[in-house]
Amino acid sequence: MSSSDFRQIAIRTEAGKAERLFRAAISAFCALTRPSRREIAQLDDLTLPLFDEVSTEARRFAAAALSECESAPPGLVKRLANEPVQISAPLLVRSRALGSVELIALISRHGLPHARAIARRKDLHPTIASLVRALNGPAAKTTDENQHPSGQAADRAREQLRTIMVDNGGPSLSIAPATAGTFRRLLDGALSANAAFFQTALADALGVEFGSAVRLVSPSDHFSLLVSLRALDLREAEAFLIVSAACPGSFPDVASVRLFVERYRGMERQAAVAKVAAWTKTGSSQTGDAAKTLKAS
Structure with a gap:
């Protein structure tokens, strides 16, 4: 040998x-x-x-x-x-x-295969169960998006955001994609009892003033936060977890979770960056109105 x-x-x-x-x-x-x-x-x-x-x-x-x-x-x-x-x-x-945080992180990292296994848990938190169903639903559908109302709404939202980008001459704000550390700081801030911690983490992540971040976080309406997280290029499960923690009560049923997922998937990152730039430039009085206009479509 x-x-x-x-x-x-x-x-x-x-x-x-x-x-x-x-x-x-x-x-x-x-x-x-x-x-x-x-x-x-x-x-x-x-x-x-x-x-x-x-x-x-x-x-x-x-x-x-x-x-x-x-x-x-x-x-x-x-x-x-x-x-x-x-x-x-x-x-x-x-x-x-x-725990719930670990499960959502696993769904975010590994997608549907892990999500489907997690869905079999007997003690699964209802919010996570809703997220799994919302993620699983679109993947199982073979219908053309143009024949689906939610697909049409997403298309209209994309077109409006493109228009906003053109009107403003493109994004004037440079937002770097979130790292794992950015996500952890945002999540820790959202889970804390002090809203200022999350607002500070969001301001740092977006590169905006603290006051602008405060205006982007509304307990009663999470749409501007959704756009901000999309601008950071977070995965949809990561964004969902942050919004759930920062804006409790935003997802009372499966339909609300599905709507969040569809909006998040339907929004292009550069359009989200342009929207955040417009909001932080124009101030609080127009932020809410702009969000309502986009959601109405």
């Missing part, structure tokens, strides 16, 4: 050891009736370094086993939940370690 043959045997042996250790650690953890915080942290510390070395079958085993645990290691659960749905499904359907 050559030296390369010995190296391949050694690699396979090490991989086999990693997989056996990975499975054994998870089996031992799941056998604990009430694992302590220290034991939960220990499992994360042991399994995460091995994660890339174990097989798909081992990851699927881990997801199925941990989905039944009352107290699962957060790091490993997060890593498994971001795997393809063929692996992550048990956690998406059953794990209590995944």
